[in-house]
Amino acid sequence: MENSRRKFLKIASHALGGTLAAGVVAPLIGLTVHPLMKETVYGTEDFISIGRVDDFPVGVPTKTTITSSKMDAWNIFEGLVMGSVWVIRKEDNSLNVFSVNCPHLGCGINWGEDVRQFLCPCHEGVFDINGRKISGPAPRDLYSFETKIENNNVLIKFGSFT
Amino acid sequence: MANKLGEWIEERTGLSKLLKAALDEPVHGGAKWSYIFGSGLVFLFILQAVTGIIMTSYYSPSSTSAWGSVYYLQYKTSFGWFVRGIHHFGSSAMMILALVHMFQVFIFGAYKKPRELNWISGVFLLLLLAGFGLTGYLLPWDQKGYWATQVATNIMGTIPVIGKYIKILHQGGADYGNFTITRFYTLHVFLLPLSLVFFLFIHIALFRKHGVTPCWKMSKEVLKNRVDPFWPDQIFKDAVFAVGIYAALAGVVFWTGGAELEAPADPASNYLARPEWYFLFLFQLLKYCQGNFLIVGTVIVPALALAFLFVLPFIDRNPSLYPSKRAPFFGAVFSGLAGVIALTTLAIHHDSQDIHIIHQREEAEKQASRAVKLASKGIPPAGGMSIFLNDPVYLGEKIFKESCIGCHMVRGEGGENSPDFTNFGSREWVAGLLKNPKDKKYFGESGAMPPTKLPDESILDITEFLLSQSGNLLNINPERVERGKELALKGNCAICHPFGNKEMKKVAPNLTDYLSETWLKEFIRNPADPRFYGARNKMPAFDKLTDRELDAVVQYLFNLSKDRALVSEREEDGKKTYVFGLTSPRAIIDFKGKS
Numbered sequence: 001m002e003n004s005r006r007k008f009l010k011i012a013s014h015a016l017g018g019t020l021a022a023g024v025v026a027p028l029i030g031l032t033v034h035p036l037m038k039e040t041v042y043g044t045e046d047f048i049s050i051g052r053v054d055d056f057p058v059g060v061p062t063k064t065t066i067t068s069s070k071m072d073a074w075n076i077f078e079g080l081v082m083g084s085v086w087v088i089r090k091e092d093n094s095l096n097v098f099s100v101n102c103p104h105l106g107c108g109i110n111w112g113e114d115v116r117q118f119l120c121p122c123h124e125g126v127f128d129i130n131g132r133k134i135s136g137p138a139p140r141d142l143y144s145f146e147t148k149i150e151n152n153n154v155l156i157k158f159g160s161f162t
Numbered sequence: 163m164a165n166k167l168g169e170w171i172e173e174r175t176g177l178s179k180l181l182k183a184a185l186d187e188p189v190h191g192g193a194k195w196s197y198i199f200g201s202g203l204v205f206l207f208i209l210q211a212v213t214g215i216i217m218t219s220y221y222s223p224s225s226t227s228a229w230g231s232v233y234y235l236q237y238k239t240s241f242g243w244f245v246r247g248i249h250h251f252g253s254s255a256m257m258i259l260a261l262v263h264m265f266q267v268f269i270f271g272a273y274k275k276p277r278e279l280n281w282i283s284g285v286f287l288l289l290l291l292a293g294f295g296l297t298g299y300l301l302p303w304d305q306k307g308y309w310a311t312q313v314a315t316n317i318m319g320t321i322p323v324i325g326k327y328i329k330i331l332h333q334g335g336a337d338y339g340n341f342t343i344t345r346f347y348t349l350h351v352f353l354l355p356l357s358l359v360f361f362l363f364i365h366i367a368l369f370r371k372h373g374v375t376p377c378w379k380m381s382k383e384v385l386k387n388r389v390d391p392f393w394p395d396q397i398f399k400d401a402v403f404a405v406g407i408y409a410a411l412a413g414v415v416f417w418t419g420g421a422e423l424e425a426p427a428d429p430a431s432n433y434l435a436r437p438e439w440y441f442l443f444l445f446q447l448l449k450y451c452q453g454n455f456l457i458v459g460t461v462i463v464p465a466l467a468l469a470f471l472f473v474l475p476f477i478d479r480n481p482s483l484y485p486s487k488r489a490p491f492f493g494a495v496f497s498g499l500a501g502v503i504a505l506t507t508l509a510i511h512h513d514s515q516d517i518h519i520i521h522q523r524e525e526a527e528k529q530a531s532r533a534v535k536l537a538s539k540g541i542p543p544a545g546g547m548s549i550f551l552n553d554p555v556y557l558g559e560k561i562f563k564e565s566c567i568g569c570h571m572v573r574g575e576g577g578e579n580s581p582d583f584t585n586f587g588s589r590e591w592v593a594g595l596l597k598n599p600k601d602k603k604y605f606g607e608s609g610a611m612p613p614t615k616l617p618d619e620s621i622l623d624i625t626e627f628l629l630s631q632s633g634n635l636l637n638i639n640p641e642r643v644e645r646g647k648e649l650a651l652k653g654n655c656a657i658c659h660p661f662g663n664k665e666m667k668k669v670a671p672n673l674t675d676y677l678s679e680t681w682l683k684e685f686i687r688n689p690a691d692p693r694f695y696g697a698r699n700k701m702p703a704f705d706k707l708t709d710r711e712l713d714a715v716v717q718y719l720f721n722l723s724k725d726r727a728l729v730s731e732r733e734e735d736g737k738k739t740y741v742f743g744l745t746s747p748r749a750i751i752d753f754k755g756k757s
């Protein structure tokens with residue numbers, strides 16, 4: 001009698017303890033994995049304005065700094081320099097926008113006006129005005145960003161590139 | 163295999179023997195429900211520790227980031243509100259349970275020889291609990307915590323001679339700032355927990371050494387013959403209690419929606435501070451100790467009460483456990499309790515009658531929800547308060563309350579002789595004006611404009627047309643606008659009011675772009691302009707307002723109705739776009755370079 005009572009108490013205590021532990025720990029795990037479920041650091045604009053169409057002369061690559069804002073958990077940081085791009089306006093007013101970071105190891109590439117090519121100072125990577133690789137160790141053409149023009153404003157999609 | 167590993171560990175540590183010894187501890191006189199309070203406190207302490215530790219991975223202790231990080235925890239994570247709620251109400255539960263526990267061991271006479279140190283370590287634990295409550299309250303750096311804690315640090319300052327230094331040491335400086343947070347944080351998450359664990363260890367070790375103090379009514383025989391093992395007899399009861407505590411806590415958290423977070427601390431505001439409920443009695447006591455007697459409430463009474471608790475085991479030397487034999491001590495302890503309860507009740511009662519406090523609570527609630535809304539767009543790095551500094555509605559409301567509310571009422575507050583601005587600029591407000599301009603809510607009997615005698619539908623059409631000119635009417639109905647325009651221009655309105663040309667003057671205000679940003683600004687700057695009320699004007703001109711202030715007032719006015727968009731309102735809830743660190747060309751290149 002006393003023994004079976006104690007046996008029951010033992011099982012019941014284990015069950016209670018297990019339920020309690022699960023009930024306490026579940027929300028704690030839920031809270032801890034939050035950064036897996038939601039972005040915590042992200043840009044606030046899909047398309048970032050980089051200037052007016054007329055700011056970019058036809059056929060001459062222009063280097064432009066990109067500023068935007070980012071959310072960092074609870075903070076918003078505005079007017080942040082996100083990086084730089086080369087912008088080339090074509091005859092038909094369409095635009096090519098390339099990352100200034102070389103697809104080899106990320107050095108900043110320059111525009112050589114005399115040869116009319118993009119030249120990487122680090123390992124002699126060479127790209128044409130359309131971003132295509134001509135020579136050098138880079139595995140691909142320049143990174144290029146999608147653009148659109150709204151009310152004469154040039155917007156680029158800085159978050160993704162091809 | 164598992165057995166072998168078990169043996170291997172056992173041989174080297176003696177762990178299971180230790181555990182067995184701990185679990186088999188005999189409970190003389192039998193397991194009892196009256197012994198559950200201590201273990202309930204241990205459970206709560208563990209709960210506070212684990213919820214607290216997880217929250218430190220979100221909390222950021224600085225005066226510019228504390229509020230934002232708590233805001234994020236509360237509103238932007240899925241379980242943050244729950245975990246924070248458990249921690250918040252858990253602290254109150256600990257305080258309550260510690261008092262119940264203390265009264266249980268007092269009534270049972272468990273402080274008597276040889277358990278004096280057990281009791282004394284308990285008093286230290288109680289003090290540490292108060293310390294947790296005090297330091298934790300400040301950490302969110304919201305209005306409530308900020309101002310209530312000031313009262314506490316000012317009390318420290320009243321201690322003779324050393325008070326000044328103690329206060330500066332706690333604040334980390336002459337005023338509140340970053341070091342106040344870092345110091346309170348260090349206390350709350352390192353020093354107090356370490357001290358509590360230290361005293362708890364002593365407390366429980368001594369309890370184990372002396373065993374439980376049974377009820378005075380228990381006979382010697384029962385005490386000797388009835389011996390239950392701690393496991394499972396007492397632990398079962400403790401487990402039931404712990405589950406009960408947690409269920410009750412979770413219930414309260416769901417019921418209340420979790421702990422409050424008020425607007426970010428504003429050192430320039432004059433907020434009426436109220437401490438956490440378990441300090442209210444001290445707070446109330448201070449009200450009776452004015453001037454030179456302040457120190458009676460801040461230092462002398464608390465010190466005497468504490469001293470009494472510390473020396474109780476030494477002044478009550480009679481070994482008998484019978485309450486009737488300890489009448490003076492029961493009298494002292496329970497009149498102390500009655501005093502605390504009375505003071506607490508008085509404090510609560512007083513606040514529930516005080517119109518300032520009631521108003522302030524409403525105001526604080528409004529501020530808090532506005533703060534949460536603004537914060538969802540991101541908090542500038544300058545800190546929590548900066549969400550308001552950049553918020554025209556907030557600034558506008560301030561100016562309105564300084565300059566306009568004397569004449570214009572908003573939601574029952576303000577003067578009565580000018581139009582009531584509740585719901586200002588909404589369809590309802592304008593339609594009401596057209597229908598009956600002589601209503602007390604609008605121009606009153608002295609108003610010159612006659613009521614518009616048209617069917618309601620037509621009045622709504624005219625309203626839609628009038629407001630459609632403002633540029634920020636939401637959900638415009640174009641058909642109504644067309645019909646309304648027709649009615650206004652061809653009907654009686656245009657006889658007195660000019661339309662379609664800003665410069666034209668007639669006997670009544672020019673309604674071109676009526677209630678638009680520009681119209682309102684020009685009107686507020688000079689209502690007596692012939693374009694507006696002309697010679698009939700009664701409103702003072704507010705031409706001293708700066709552009710920014712005027713802009714703010716207009717935004718505040720727009721914010722009064724749901725029909726009008728705030729011009730400055732950015733897109734709700736910053737759209738999530740690309741993820742930093744994963745998609746920038748740099749990151750991908752760096753990664754390639756390393757692999």
Ligand code: HEM
Binds near residue numbers: 267376
């Ligand atoms: C953090 C707060 C506290 C914790 C976690 C705690 C924990 C415990 C535990 C686990 C026990 C053994 C079980 C029991 O008899 O209930 C105990 C016993 C005891 N506690 Fe506490 N306690 C706390 C606060 C206090 C306070 C504030 C006092 C009194 C000022 C106190 C005085 C005692 C005494 C005298 C005993 C011995 C009881 C007996 O002999 O039956 N404790 N405490």
Ligand code: FES
Binds near residue numbers: 106124136
């Ligand atoms: S980094 Fe440009 S070629 Fe190597």
